Amino acid sequence: DAKTTQPNSMESNEEEPVHLPCNHSTISGTDYIHWYRQLPSQGPEYVIHGLTSNVNNRMASLAIAEDRKSSTLILHRATLRDAAVYYCILRDSTGGGSNYKLTFGKGTLLTVNP
Amino acid sequence: DTEVTQTPKHLVMGMTNKKSLKCEQHMGHRAMYWYKQKAKKPPELMFVYSYEKLSINESVPSRFSPECPNSSLLNLHLHALQPEDSALYLCASSQEQVRGGTEAFFGQGTRLTVV
Numbered sequence: 001d002a003k004t005t006q007p008n009s010m011e012s013n014e015e016e017p018v019h020l021p022c023n024h025s026t027i028s029g030t031d032y033i034h035w036y037r038q039l040p041s042q043g044p045e046y047v048i049h050g051l052t053s054n055v056n057n058r059m060a061s062l063a064i065a066e067d068r069k070s071s072t073l074i075l076h077r078a079t080l081r082d083a084a085v086y087y088c089i090l091r092d093s094t095g096g097g098s099n100y101k102l103t104f105g106k107g108t109l110l111t112v113n114p
Numbered sequence: 115d116t117e118v119t120q121t122p123k124h125l126v127m128g129m130t131n132k133k134s135l136k137c138e139q140h141m142g143h144r145a146m147y148w149y150k151q152k153a154k155k156p157p158e159l160m161f162v163y164s165y166e167k168l169s170i171n172e173s174v175p176s177r178f179s180p181e182c183p184n185s186s187l188l189n190l191h192l193h194a195l196q197p198e199d200s201a202l203y204l205c206a207s208s209q210e211q212v213r214g215g216t217e218a219f220f221g222q223g224t225r226l227t228v229v
Contacts, residue, residue, distance in 0.1 A: 034217070043118075043204050043220035044157065087156065101170065102147070102206070102218050104156035 004088045009109040012078045020073040020108055022088030027068050032091045035062065035073045037084040038107075044087065047073065083112045116141060120205050120221035128229055129195060135224045137188040137205030145169075146188040147218070148180060149204040157204055163188060195228045202226070 005023040012018040024033065035047040048055055048062045050071075055062040061074040075082055087107040118139045127133045137146065145164050149157035162170035163182040177199075179191040188205055202225055208218040 036218075043206075043222050044218075045220065046217035049217065085156075101159055101162065102208075103159060106156055 004090060004105050006086070006088055006105065006108045008106065009111065011111045011113065012075075013113050014080060015077050018075040018078045018082070018110065018112075020075075020086050020088075020110065021070065022072070023070045024088070024090055025069045027090060028092070030092050033062065033064060033068075033071050034089045034091055034102075035060070036087045036089065036104075037082075038087070039081075039084045044104075047086070049091075078110075078112045080112050080114060083110055085109050116219055118205055118207055118219050118221035120203075120224050122224060123222065124225045124227075126227045126229060127192065127195065129197070131195075132191070132193045134192065135190040135203055135205075135226075137190075137207075137221055138186055139207040139219070140186055141207065141219065142185075143207035143209055143219075144185060145208045146182060147206040147208075148188070148190055149206065151202040151204060151223070153201075161190075192226075195226075197228045200227045 003026060010020060032049050032051050034049040036044040037047050038044045048057050048060050050062045050064055052064060054064060063072045063074060073086060085107040087104050089102060118137060121136045125133060147162050148160040150160050151157040159172050160174045161180045166182045166185060177194045181189040181191060202223040204223045205221045206218045209216045
């Protein structure tokens with residue numbers, strides 16, 4: 001599986017934007033970039049995913065570098081409820097077999113200060 | 115309904131007990147997963163079922179026995195566990211053709227303590 005590298009932790013202030021980076025230099029052309037987050041004492045929660053173009057949804061934006069070797073998850077206005085571990089994960093877009101895996105790395109622990 | 119429901123939420127069992135964890139989804143997903151998560155660590159994949167058939171077993175010890183009786187239900191049978199098996203057990207589901215572009219939905223987990 002292609003690997004991702006994220007900072008262990010980041011800190012933000014409430015109502016300010018947060019940019020969470022992810023490096024994936026060995027990404028293949030068929031890999032989607034997924035982000036999940038896990039709030040304390042809860043199961044992981046899907047945030048956003050993309051392939052090549054930048055993506056927006058109600059939770060966040062995903063900015064993908066032109067060479068696709070890195071991406072950034074953007075929370076436009078952090079709230080205390082956004083404090084969580086954020087995982088950047090690559091998933092192959094071809095079907096079957098090991099592509100059913102969703103393999104978590106260590107993730108980034110985001111702390112939001114009031 | 116985008117929920118994955120896991121029961122029980124908490125379970126304490128002795129090393130000689132037999133117990134089962136249950137997971138249910140009604141989203142029509144045909145891939146279902148079991149993960150194990152130790153404190154302050156990321157979830158680790160244990161098993162994947164695709165169309166009610168075991169697709170992936172990540173070399174999990176036989177004291178963990180998964181079962182998928184139908185497309186909505188996933189069980190994890192536990193027998194002769196060790197204290198180090200204490201963890202949060204997470205269930206997830208996703209559409210049949212994952213193809214990288216679909217998301218997985220997770221339950222809230224079962225907090226298992228082996229005494």
